[in-house]
Amino acid sequence: MIKIIKVTGSSLSPFFNPGDFVLTWRAPRQFRKLIPGDTVVFDHSVYGRMIKKVTLNNPAERTLAVRGSHPDSLPAQKIGLVPYQNIIGKVFYRIRR
């Protein structure tokens, strides 16, 4: 399923900037193929819907480790592991502001 999502905040700058739109593709069977550097949108229980880069994929545990690219990004430990079921989709296209 394809979704259009608007980016707010700048933790993924310079790759994604506030106001950019991204297209995401959700295919749960493909989540295990996500690799470090891929960008995903997911729902976080505390911070809401977030967009981050994958740093580690653990198909056995069905979780991802993620981070932002900006020096001020929230530490990965604070975000915690992202369960596959919280993933909204992998970003496959960006529409720059």
Added chain:
Amino acid sequence: MLYPFIQFLDRTFHFSEAKAHCDVPCGIYDPITAQIDALTVVRMMDLMDALAEGDDKSRLDFHNSISRYIAVKEEHAEKAKHEIRVIWGDFIKDAHVEKYPQLPGLVHKIMQLGSKCRQTASRDHGLALVDAINDFAEIFWAIKEVKTKKAKAPYAPGLEIVYPDL
């Protein structure tokens, strides 16, 4: 060329947003925004009640006003929940919960009362929401070792609010 088109679609369909922020630890937390949201909820309930007492409910103006009051009540009940969730998730630590073991239950109660305020027009639920968020504010300021005082908000509905006594 694509961006203006997507922007136009966004204005119509309101695409969901994904945060790449929440990242700078600004340390600015204050339950006053949630307290004002809760007051707004009660204010909207009062306005709805006053309007419902009028005799001509068939007028278009009645429906227009009541719809606006409900929309604002919905919005601020949800905002109150959001503000409390941010403090709960970002500021409150395990040590705080150990010191104030009533905190998890209180936060849960605020979430439920916020929902009740959306589901109903009961002023009692609104007042309970204000009280619960005041209780939360008292604990929040105690954690920050800031004294508090209670005073009536200087605007309708004029309910008592916990303020930091600076």
